[in-house]
Amino acid sequence: MRAARHAAPATLPIGSDADLAWVRQQVRQAAAELGFGLVQQTKLVTAASELARNTLVHGGGGQVRITPLDTGQSQGLRLDFVDSGPGIRDLEQAMTDGYTSGGGLGLGLSGAKRLVHEFEVDSRPGEGTTVTVTAWATPVSPSRPGPP
């Protein structure tokens, strides 16, 4: 009822164009509820759109888990994109600007990485890929200790 109520983690399927749109809407809503500014929301939703499309196009579909984070000092949102597709054979190449295997612009992974605070890829050939991104409502990530 009040803004202090925390949204629970949610898992959404990624299996169609319509699912991509739904993921974008849900990520935006979650980010807005956590106090993300408009630019931060737009960056995170754009990153989510890139990654969800990767899950759909390259991973053959999968799901995204949306987890609100609260460190007490700042609030964030973690997104885990999970597929059980073929995996990424050459991660370094896949992370290169302009490299594409899917007919896109090749900005999906590398571009999404620039739009969030934390970015991690776990991919096993033949088993699937999990991409985890985190963004914080404050500009500085609280996971990094400040200078002593």
Add this chain to the structure above:
Amino acid sequence: MTGAAGIGPAGGHFTVPVLQLGDVLLVTLQGELHDGMAEQLQQDITDRISHTRVTGVVIDISGVEIVDSFLGRVLAEIAAGAGLLAARTVLAGMRPAVAITLVELGLTLPGLRTALDVERAMELLGAASRPGEGSP
């Protein structure tokens, strides 16, 4: 002012209104645009240009909350296709947050002309004569 009646974003369905104003096609994108719709739009606009022989296309994205690399590519391809059919394309009304995000994403859409709003886009295309502003 753009007469965008007929848009129904509810339920994930809507049609993209494409209006002809003199020599210009005005395309108004709003809300969530599914990938399939974006590709359909590309074909529709190209068909309309060739049938109506317009010389300009204005794509109003002031109602679009995000542009990702897919939509960015479609917009660039619409402009490229229009160019081959002798029509110039202007992207109008990009939101500031979208511009910031696109730069960080690495998608600056070179070659795509932009304007702050539809009116300036029409001016850019030399299509200033509009209803209510005197007859051409």
